Amino acid sequence: MKSFPLVYVILLNYNGYKDTIECIESLEKVTYPNMKIVIVDNNSTDGSEQIIKEKFPQHTFIQTGDNLGFAGGNNVGINYALEQGADYVCLLNNDTVVEKDFLDKLVETAEKDETIGIVGGTILQYEDNKKIWYAGGYFNRIGGKAVHIKKLPKQILNEVTFITGCLQLIRRKVLLEVGLLPEEYFLYYEDLDYCMQVRNKGYRLIYDKRAVIYHKCGGTASYKSPISIYYSNRNRLIFYKKYFRGLDLFRYKIIYNILLCIKLLLYRKENRNAIINVYKYNFRKRGFQSEGKKC
Incomplete structure (x- = not known):
């Protein structure tokens, strides 16, 4: 009988319960059989805690008590997942909706090779699913930033140098060896930094175009704000x-x-x-x- 590694999906919420609810509802339809959902709240002021707890009492809800930023909040969830014995931790933006087989594809790819540290997938725009938000990525040394590839590759799997924190399936061994997300940034660049750390430890980053989610671009902080x-x-x-x-x-x-x-x-x-x-x-x-x- 096939065994399925235990995956903890971490959703970080900050004054965004409507998006988080829609994301959870899509996660509850996934076909992967060994998944747990953890909602981490960064001290929201919009009633998120009460609303989410009442609607989803079956899922773990963690209140940080402060706005710890992207890395700090996710690290609270990662620590909890590791304590519970997670084989993989999946970081997923709360302003996303997932295809029901996205996690099957991510885990399938990660299980192919222990040198794969992080797996990412295709991210389409929620508002217009014909527009690609992420289909692989790389670090632009001149511009000093991560670049999202906007065109689907021919191959199903591609090795990349950057996987957005919007969707990352991270191996337990990587989290134990490399450590948690860097918290000095608060918002932006922590995912690029972590990709650098993971690659410097000898692990590979793989993009799987079959794993598809939809992102409400700018749901947490508008990119022009x-x-x-x-x-x-x-x-x-x-x-x-x-x-x-x-x-x-x-x-x-x-x-x-x-x-x-x-x-x-x-x-x-x-x-x-x-x-x-x-x-x-x-x-x-x-x-x-x-x-x-x-x-």
Whole structure:
């Protein structure tokens, strides 16, 4: 008889119970037979805790008591899953809806080879499922950011250098060996950082185009909102300082500051203030010295 590894799916909620409810309802229809759902709430103020608990008393609900950010909140769920004996942890954005066989495909691929550390899948836009949000990804050294591939590949499986935190199936051994998600970013770049760490430990990242979910893009923080602009620009330099040094870091500092200056000139009102706050953060940290970790 075939055995099915135990998978814990972690949903992080922050003032988004409507999306979380729709996501859970889709998860309850999946065909994978050995799955547990854990909802972690980052101290929501919209009544999420009571509403979700009442609607889904059969699923585990964890209240963090504070807004710990993406990594911090997910780490609470990851720790719980590991304590419960999870073979895999699946990080899944709460503003998604899944195809019923998505987890079957992810686990099937992960089980092919123990050197596979993380598996990701195809992410289509919820609003228009003909538009691809993620079909594999890579790190752009010049731009200092992760890039989503927007075209489906011919092959079913592809090795990539970046898997978005919107959907990651992570092997237990990886979590124990590499550790939890990096919490210094709060929002954005923690998934890219973790992919770097996993690859530096010798594990591979695999994209499986058969595993399909649908993402309400920008459901947690709109990509053009001040909070998104602040954290994406602030965290870009944090990431580069962590993984680069010498001439690579020097070159990137020049590009980074030129881009910040351009944005300062082009942006208005709250978005411009977000860039100003990035400058303030960088000045406080006086942080242009590399930590020199391998990339």
